[in-house]
Amino acid sequence: MSQRLANKIALVTGIGGGIGRGCALMFARHGATIIGCDINPATAAQTVADAAAEGLTIDSMHPVDLTQPNDVKRWIERAAGKHGRIDVLLNAAAIPPHMARIEDIDYERQWTPTMVGEADVVVLACHYAWPWLKASGKASIINFASVNAFRASTHFGMGPHCAGKAAVLALTRQLAIEGAPAIRANTISPGMVVTPATQSAGASTDGEIRERILARVPMKRLGQPEDIAWAAVFLASDESGWVTGANLPVDGGVMAN
Numbered sequence: 001m002s003q004r005l006a007n008k009i010a011l012v013t014g015i016g017g018g019i020g021r022g023c024a025l026m027f028a029r030h031g032a033t034i035i036g037c038d039i040n041p042a043t044a045a046q047t048v049a050d051a052a053a054e055g056l057t058i059d060s061m062h063p064v065d066l067t068q069p070n071d072v073k074r075w076i077e078r079a080a081g082k083h084g085r086i087d088v089l090l091n092a093a094a095i096p097p098h099m100a101r102i103e104d105i106d107y108e109r110q111w112t113p114t115m116v117g118e119a120d121v122v123v124l125a126c127h128y129a130w131p132w133l134k135a136s137g138k139a140s141i142i143n144f145a146s147v148n149a150f151r152a153s154t155h156f157g158m159g160p161h162c163a164g165k166a167a168v169l170a171l172t173r174q175l176a177i178e179g180a181p182a183i184r185a186n187t188i189s190p191g192m193v194v195t196p197a198t199q200s201a202g203a204s205t206d207g208e209i210r211e212r213i214l215a216r217v218p219m220k221r222l223g224q225p226e227d228i229a230w231a232a233v234f235l236a237s238d239e240s241g242w243v244t245g246a247n248l249p250v251d252g253g254v255m256a257n
């Protein structure tokens with residue numbers, strides 16, 4: 001495979017999950033040095049082992065709880081201390097969102113954990129990585145918004161999730177302005193991707209929900225982590241050197257509908 005990310009020091013959060021794992025493996029195949037993390041040691045270790053089985057190296061710290069500033073700091077300082085800079089920060093970790101309609105929402109148990117699990121985990125990693133990204137001089141932050149940052153749901157109470165993802169989208173635009181020209185910052189907005197998160201919620205496996213979602217996907221299939229990883233390779237590489245503050249939908253055409 002061509003070495004589109006040769007010499008890139010890349011931090012990837014959530015390497016034990018679907019999209020984080022897919023991006024970490026794809027980045028490693030393209031020559032990047034990967035330092036991953038996850039709160040789940042077993043799934044993170046599995047990704048490290050999967051990489052090794054392909055003859056690739058993924059360095060990982062696990063468990064790291066990205067809602068805890070000290071954990072985030074420890075992970076980033078270990079990586080940056082070893083390599084002297086960070087070229088890419090891809091924030092794939094997220095805590096599955098709570099679904100609740102506005103009249104039923106529990107502020108403490110549903111709203112706050114969803115905002116923390118979708119937005120705070122991104123803010124904290126960007127904050128602590130910032131000086132090391134600046135040290136790179138041509139760094140790239142890749143965050144994950146969602147189709148739901150743009151589209152409301154007619155079926156589910158998605159207020160907390162839509163707001164969490166819109167926060168990531170807006171934050172990333174601001175990071176692009178504050179970071180230029182040394183740091184670029186972009187979002188990918190996936191449609192429904194088959195990952196542990198969507199599988200355990202039944203969204204990508206339950207026949208009825210799956211068919212309902214597929215009916216709105218012009219490409220007539222759900223996404224795979226590799227679909228997202230190809231877009232992330234472009235945004236991480238110097239090929240996208242003039243792309244910042246952008247949002248890239250990778251959704252089988254949903255946003256065009």
Ligand SMILES: NC(=O)c1ccc[n+]([C@@H]2O[C@H](COP(=O)([O-])OP(=O)(O)OC[C@H]3O[C@@H](n4cnc5c(N)ncnc54)[C@H](O)[C@@H]3O)[C@@H](O)[C@H]2O)c1
Nearest residue numbers: 014016017018019039065066093094144146192193195197
């Ligand atoms: N899968 C989809 O259909 C889809 C669609 C739109 C957006 N997204 C976004 O893409 C990103 C990745 O989604 P995914 O489906 O791969 O999720 P996933 O649940 O499969 O993976 C997320 C990973 O983050 C880890 N994690 C959770 N909380 C953590 C914490 N506090 N500290 C460290 N690690 C933690 C989990 O252990 C897991 O390995 C998320 O931001 C998600 O919102 C996904």
